Amino acid sequence: RRGHGGKRAETGPCARGKTEAVIKNFSPHYRRQYAVAFCRHVQRELEQHRDSQSQFLKSKPPVEAGTVLYETEVLHFAEDLKKWKDRYVVVKNDYTVDCFETKEAYQKGASPKYHILPAGGKVLTSEEDYNLLSDKHFPDPVGSNEKEAAQAFVQLPKEFPVYLWQPYFRHSYYCFPEPGAQKQFSAALNDCVRHSNHDFLKQTTYEVEAFLEAIQFFRQEKGHYGTWEMITGNEKQILSNLVMEELLPNLQTMILPKMKGKRNDRKRAWFGIVEETYGLVQQQVSEELSTLKEECRDFAKTLEGTIRSDMDQILNSKNFLAGKIKATVSEPAQKCCTENIQPFLTSILEELMGPVSSGFTEVHSLFDKEVNEIIQNFQKTNDTTKLKENVDQLMTLPFNSVKMEPCYLKVNLLQELLQDLKSRFKVYHIDFVVQRTQNFMQELMENAVYTFEQLFSPSRQADSAKVATTIEKVKLRVLKQYDYDSSTVRKKIFQEALIQITLPTMQKTLASTCKPGLERIVKKKARTKERSLRKGLLHRMKTQ
Template sequence: MGGRPSSPLDKRQQQHLRGQVDTLLRNFLPCYRGQLAASVLWQISRELGPQEPAGCQLLHSKKLPQVREHRGPLTQLQGHPPQWQPIFCVLRGDGRLEWFSHREEYENGDRPLGSTVLTGYTVLTSQSEYLHLLDTLCSESSGHHTQEEPDPLLEMPVSFPLFLQHPFRRHLCFSAATAEAQRAWRLALQGGIRLRGTVLQRSQAPAARAFLDAIRLYRQQQGHFGDDDVTLGSDAEVLTAVLMRELLPALRAQTLPGLRGAGRARAWAWAKLLDAVHAAVLAGASAGLRAFQPEKEELLAALEKTIRPDVDQMLKLRERVLGRLQANVQGPLESCLRRKVDAQLPRVTQTLLSAVEAELAAVQTLLTQGMDCLSRHLRGSPSSTRLRKEVYSFGEMPWDPELMQTCYREAERSRGRLGQLAAPFGFFGTQSLAFGAQDLAQQLMADAVATFLQLADQCLTTALDCDQAAQQLEKVRGRVLKKFQSDSGSARRRFIHGWLLCIFLPFVLSQLELSCKAELPEFEGDVLAVGSPALTIEGIYEDVIRGVLLQRINRELKNALGASNMSCTLDGCSELPWDQAETDVETEAQRGTCSRQPGSSTEVPLCPLPPPGTFQS
């Protein structure tokens, strides 16, 4: 279960998989090209349209999403036959896990014994839960779940296990020495899994948006409406997951009956086979996307040149067709929403809203505690070295898995309930949803920390005594909290909007597939006359459905949030006025000065405040 041995696939099987990847790319890339064109039109229309007022009050953290590097000794079940062997394990900042025979090999920069990216893995710390998973992995093709000769390595209790399970890759079995080490590794690994999983969702690049839309449209063409966790990972990993899901039924039918062994040994053999198939598909998908990259860059440049001069005409035509199309589908659409969506929308909205509010409240509590801790150290510590250490710790809060776990677990708590409510609509992407909520919490924390540190660094000077400096920090603290509340309200709205669309839009599209989509060709003539791939009748049709559904979502959010919150949650997040004194603090902080308290010394401070720059993380 450790390093990667030779592939169990023969040449014929490898050739077959290459053909499957080629077919996938041949069918997917037209969707991708179309969505790239649509994304360019969307981007240009946003640039030329009315500019929305700046909604963010907090500074945007310049630190890239990362995992705090974690390393230490573990034991791993590896080898043939598998045995528990000591290793030195390292989780890199980019979410790659590596393991070495000894710590010295890592310190000397030697090649690791093995490594893996954590995309798609799940961490299990219960041996019984993992063994149950093994028992059910091949149960469909076997009449019994127990091994004929129980393997003592699997039956022997493991005190502090860390099982990394993946639906299409070999499992990794580790064990820590203590409960504390097990918890630290679990939190670190979960952070790496999330970092690798949400790379496309976090991206602001139009190509990333186009890729995700293309994946959804491609799967709808295959008859798969609804959302799941297939879009976790890089573009090549997502394509691999899509194809693995398509291949899995045939793989089960053709290979499971011939696998040697029984029970858990059989499950390990199945995981080994899936790992080889996954590796072959991933290599093919990566090569195909690399080959497409030059064409994609040329296409984006050409689209920019052709769309920008005609964008006004295209948008006017789009609005005209959209109006005609909306009148045509309004009846069936409203009927579908009343019969199948309206009854459940309030429950799903409230559950999602409660989860996000609980998480953001936890972030605010943690942020407040961190700022208060700095104020206490500023008042009571005579050591600038100690204060620098506390400032560094405060700046690292967003990347501290132990501290942030108090926020992240709020997103996990709601997964079961949300899954039950959303499953009837074909939505099974609760892991993606939880990861998205955790990313939101981390980004807001990072922005708030960056804002506090910059304002504090601008405001505090050596001319202030400790009490005066602490008073200034209190004002900065209040300012940052108001900014945080403003930004978190806006972020909450965007998050809930986005995920309610993910839950309900594919379902509504599937319900209207036969009744409405068959009538689209009669509207296609006007769109085809434009001669641009950026404008399609299918895209306009989906915009109609999305617009009507968003009206329902907005109405439900108003009911859930109450009229008092509307100005800060639905109409763009405009910050509420603050006290004039706080305004003065902010203005003077931006100029690099702060108002002095009466009687403050300008020559000899009463405590050794650190020089400017201390409060920059």
């Protein structure tokens, strides 16, 4: 990185200016959607709506914070030292990756040497795949000769590497002496990436709803419809990704042509500059988002009394406006659906059903296999203490990345099968459907093993001769419940995926023809509502 400090100095003002501009343009969307989401929240509270979706399996309570899911000794490339060092990696149930100097340092409570938030990352296990991906994100204007291109970016001390690529962080490099350890670590990292990407998105608070809707409207205003691959991580990360999406082309134009030296040195320096810029952006985003949220919370407090007292009037106005909008868009929407969407729905659904259903079937088979092994082991040993250990081990199955990975891989086939969606529906990011499905699979496995534990307790088995029969009965009962719940979840996945894939086509088609008319309707309704509120306020002042 030496010799490029001046380039970094240039990025600060550029990053601050772009961040301010993005936050300024994002804020009106967030304020509006915050009010809308808060109103929905109060409505749900008043109407006491409950989730009507039924399930047979018992829901596993959340794992205690700080629970260790995976730990191992690794060879890790220390970027600051340019050397491979023995480290101790720990993954807890927040799915971040902590890298300690030694196992002893971790056990003594020392701070990690590196703390990695893997949202948006990709895990690779071959040097060739890593080079292809990293080169895509280093648009080198100088180019390289054949000799430079052949040089390894990081020299590997062992045969089995694992690379964690991240879009705006410098990448992490690990090495193992044998393939089994490589497989365990890469599977654990994939779990971390998947959860880091989606655990924030599945929160159901009105603040999260408001944020995600604001991001959607902000991007639509710029002509971007459909899913965005950088909707990964928490609010700070997502909004920072939004800034970087606009900032990165400027950085490339401003800095890359001025960089000198060997290709790998320039590449390494570029990744360092991107990481430091992202750090500056995140810091500013965190401060400004915190101020914006506080402002919205204060505003929501002033609204709450009015919303609660005037909920009937608000709902009537909402329904009236919805009717006006429906009348405006109904005909062109129907036309778009008939011509551009409906003919393809059946084929899309068929492509979705195969991999998704086979993934859930694989989870069914894995649970069945693991319980059968418990039965066989007990029949051989007749040891109730060992039986309890085996049942306790079953509880960790959803977090056993290597055993669960074959289930997840079934769903990965969607990446290949849905390739034609890229041209037909402009869907470039199917990872969202894949990873969300895999999270559902893990959740159902958690519920299955938890339900098994609740229905079968080794310590309560008085007659050891009947234990194997009891386990078999409990297993069949759990599998029956699992099949029902997985069917319900799959329907939800298919419905959400079809909407995600096809809705952008309709939005883009309707935007040019319907948007002006809709804006006039909304503005007219807003003026009417404002006059009504003023009259109500004047009436209250007079009566007081």
